[in-house]
Amino acid sequence: MPYSLDFSVVIERLPELLLACLATIGLAIAGMSLATVIGLLGVVARRSRLPALRAVVIGFVEVIRNTPFLVQIFFIFFALPQFGIRLNPTVTAIVALGLNGGAYAIEIIRGGVDAIPKGQVEAGLALGLHRAQILRHIILKPALRAVYPSLTSQFVMLTLTTSVCTSIAAYELTSVAQKIEADTFRSFEVYFSITVLYLIISSLMMGVFAVISRMFFSYPVK
Template identity: 85%
Template sequence: MAYNLDFSVVIDRLPELLIACAATIGLAIAGMALATVIGVLGVIARRSTIKPLRAAVIAFVEIIRNTPFLVQIFFVFFALPQIGLRLNPTATAIIALALNGGAYAIEIIRGGVDAIPKGQVEAGLALGLHKAQIFRHIILKPALRTVYPSLTSQFIMLTLTTSVCTSIAAFELTSVAQKIEADTFRSFEVYFSITLLYLVISGLMMGVFGLISRLSFNYPVK
């Protein structure tokens, strides 16, 4: 029997899907912001002279990079209550996204920092700059400029990773799509539609990142 396409079920529930898109973008932005902080702090710790601190950062990065995000989000979801911290699924999802993105951000930013010539640091010291000023102006900003395309690509991936957050009942696009599919039994129409919506979200994110690059670093990201 031929399958008759019927996108009216998607059109009828479009307001729900658009709200879910906004929730997905919110999850992604919150995760990216925290991941960037983790990335910068992780690089500082990675360059520390305190060996246990360096070892902890290396271990964190390797654990995150070598385990599935689904396992990570379940670990966070079930581990936090064990230490008395009970959060709603959305907050838990943001933490898991931040930890995942932060581990990759550490390695990406570290690559940019390691590419800074030592002569520039020595010049900063010769000018009498404090270590914090040297790190901020001579090391961090040029490093971020260098790795910005790689960092933003990783953040686009983090945006798409939000779909896994439906596994802990976080409110986002895929969780709403599953609900609509369960109500209507129109699997193809629903998932075809959210595929397009994810493409739109990714395109929007790339546009925003391109604008930021032009305003902050004076060059376009392609």
Template identity: 85%
Template sequence: MSYTLDFSAVYDRLPELFLACLATIGLALAGMFLATIIGVLGVIARGSRFKALRVLVIGFVELIRNTPFLVQIFFIFFALPQLGLRLNPTTTAIVALALNGGAYAIEIIRGGVDAVPKGQVEAGLALGLRRSQIFRHIILRPALRAVYPSLTSQFIMLTLTTSVCTSIAAYELTSVAQRIEAETFRSFEVYFSITLLYLVISSLMMGVFALIARLSFSYPVK
């Protein structure tokens, strides 16, 4: 059985696919931003002197890292409404991405924080720096510099994970591709094209992360 390639269905829907790419990037960036906040706050809580807080963070990390993302997003979208909390697909996608990425960010950032020599902290105390200054300049910044490649790799994975959000009808690239494929029956052309689009998105993300690294970590803290 011969199959004739015809990309006209894709060409005709390029504006729609472009908007879907922007939506995917938007979901990813929102998820990354919130995941970074969760990661930093989680590390602070993990080092707290309150045992209950430490146990809560450890439990959250283990829960997220040992369950599928699909189950997590289904729980937020389908189970939480039973308790009176109903979120739209886009909000659900962002929350799920943030929680999933945040759990991994906690462990990644914690590894960097633990690698900071304690002597540097003691030196900061000896110089009369406030605790907030020590955490920001002596602990967090060097830790982020050390784990930046691992953290950005995780965020690239988070970007690709947005494709799972099509399972709750969130507007993103895969959901649009599925609709185009259902209307045109050009499966190979559609999914080949979005494969290339995801590759472009990932490459752009890596380029942006590399630029941020050069701008943020190339100069001493003032």
């Protein structure tokens, strides 16, 4: 018999899916916040005069960028408890997303920082600015303005990566969809619907990032 579409099961469970969307957005925002902190601190550490500190950051970036996210989240959730470090699924998801996004953020921001002409830094020193002021006003802000599109694209990818967190039973959109599909056996309807929901979430994220760009990184209007 031909398959008969029935989206009523999705409509009935729509409140669950919408709550799961909020949980997904919450995970994404928490992961992005941690990734941003790691990215900024990592860039500062990469520019440190301490070779050991630079080596630690380089090693961290290489390990994260060259291993699957699924392995990383499994390591945090299943391996760390062997050493007494036990995290619940939500915290594990946030930490894993933050570490993964942070490694990419370090390289993206570093590219922007390295593009800043040395003459601008020397000019800041000549004006008597402290190194912290130079880092904030002359290096970081122009660098972040330059790399903002790449950084936000990476963060949108991080938002979609939250779906992998279902592998450790973290509460998010894909895990709820799997439960609904198991209850109703309506695979097409359920997964088609969450595909649309992920598209909406990504579009909302890009809209928010565009607003942030206009507020903080747009050039002054003459």
